[in-house]
Amino acid sequence: MKTEAEIIEINKKQKEFYNHKKKNLPTRMWSFVREKTLKQIRRDIGVLNQSYDLHKEWFGDLTHKKVLDLGCFSGNNLSLYLAENSKEYIGLDLSDLAIAKLNERLKNIPTAKAIAADFLSETDFPDKDFDVIYAYGVLHHFQNPDVLINKLNEKLASGGIIVSYDPLETSLPIKILRMLYRPFQSDKDWEWPFTKKTYYKFHNTFKVIERHGVLGQAKWYFLINLLPLSDAKKQEIGKKWHKKDWELSVNSDSHLFSCMQLTMVMQKK
Template identity: 65%
Template sequence: METTEAILETNKKQKEFYNNIKQNFFTKIWAKFRNGLLNQIRKNVGIQDQAYLLHKEWFGDLSNKKVLDLGCFTGNYWSYYLAEHSKQYLGIDLSDVAIEKLKEKLKFLPNAKAEAVDFLSPDFLEKDFDLIYAYGVLHHFKNTTILIDRLNEKLATNGTIISYDPLETSLPIKIIRAIYRPFQSDAAWEWPLTKKTFYQYKNAFNIIERRGVLGKSKWVAFLDILPISENKKKIIGQKWHKQDWDKSFTSDRVMFSCMHLTMLMQKK
C-alpha cells in the first residue's frame, strides 16, 4: 500500500504538472471527450447547474464556519462565494502558480487566504474546519485510508465534506479508462472512485446525501443517430438524468452506473 511519503513525492510531480500543464496526445483526446461531448450533455440536461446548486444548499449558513477549499487551483465555481460568506476561508492547492492567481482574487476579503501546500504535508497545520469543499479532488489520492485519516484529523466536530468526483464503476467507462490509462499523462494521481473506495468513505463518514450523474443519461450521445429533433433528445436526456439523480440517492446499483458522484459527508 502506498505510504504518505510516496504520495508526497508523487504530489511534487503533480505540482510540476499543474504549474506547467503539458498533456500528451491521448490525454488531450480524453479531455476533448470529457470537456466536449460530456459537457454538452451536462448543459443540455442541466446536470452541472443542478450539482452546483445542490452544493450551495449543502453549504448552509457559512457565517460561523471555517472553510477549507481543498485543491481549488485558481478558484472553482464556488471559491469566491465561500470566501465571501464564511467566517474564515482557506483555499489550498499544490500549484503555487495557481494560488498566486487565487490570492489576487481574494485580496479584498480580510477573512480569506490562499496557500500553496500539500494537504498531507506536515507543514499544513491548520485544522478544525467546519466544511471541507473538495470539488474534483478526492480521486487524486490513491491511498484512500491515508486521505480519510487526514480528513478526519482536519475536520471540526460534526464537520462536513462536500465532494464531487468521477466514478469508475460503470463497466463501459471502466473499459474505456483501462484502454486509455497506459497513455494518460496524469495517471499517477488520477484514481476515479471504485466500489471499494466508496464503501471506505461510507464506513468512515455519515453520508447525509449523495447524487450520481451521467448514469443512464450518458447514453444521450447515441440519440444523435436517431431521426428525432433536438428538443425531443433534450426531453429524453432530462428524463434520464432525473432518474439518475433521484434513484442514486438510495440505490447503489443506479449510483454505480453513473460517471460522477457528489456527496455530503459528516464526521462521525
C-alpha cells in the same frame, strides 16, 4: 497502496504537471472528451447548475464557518461564493501559479486567503478544525483512500462536513474505456476514479448524509444527439434520464454504480 510519504512525492510531480500543463496526446484527447463532451452533456441536461445549487444547500449558513476549498486550483465555480460568505476561507492547491491567481481574486476579501501547499503535509499545511471541506474533483487524486480519509478526519472540526464531486469507475463500459486509456495518460499516477471499494471506505468512515449519481443512463445521451430529433426533444430525453439517475442513486447502490460521477455530503462521526 502508496504510503503518505510516497503520495507526497507523487504530488510534487502533480504540482509540476498542473503548473505547466504538459499533457501528452492521449491525455489531451481525454481532456477534450471530458471538457467538451461530458461537460456539454451535463450543461444540456441541467446537471452542472443542479449540482452547484445543491452544494450551496449542503454548505448551509456559512456565516460562522471555517471553510477549506481543497484542490481549488485558481478557483472553481463556488470558490468566491465560499470566500465571500464564510467566517474564514482557505483555498488550497499544489500549484503555486494557480494560487497566485486565486489570491489576486481574493484580495478584497479580508477573511479569505489561498495557500500553495500539500494537504497531506503537516509542516506545509497545519491548519485544521474546518467546518466545511469542499472537494470538487479532488478526492480521486489520492491512490490510497485510507491516507486521505485519515487526513480529512484530522482536519475536520467536530460535526464538520465534506462536500465532494468525483468520477466513478464502477460501470463496465467506463471501466473498460479507462483501462484502455490509462497506460497512455500523463496523469495516471494521481488519477484514481472511485471504485466500489473506495466508495465504501468513505461510507464506512463518515456519515453519508446525501448522495447522487450522475451520468448513469444519461451517459448515453450522446447517442441521442446523433438522432434526427429537435434539440428540445433531445434535451427532454436527456433530462428524463438524468432525473432517473439523480433520484434512484440516492438509495440504490446498483444504480449509483452504473453512473460515471458521484456527488455527496459526508459528516464527521
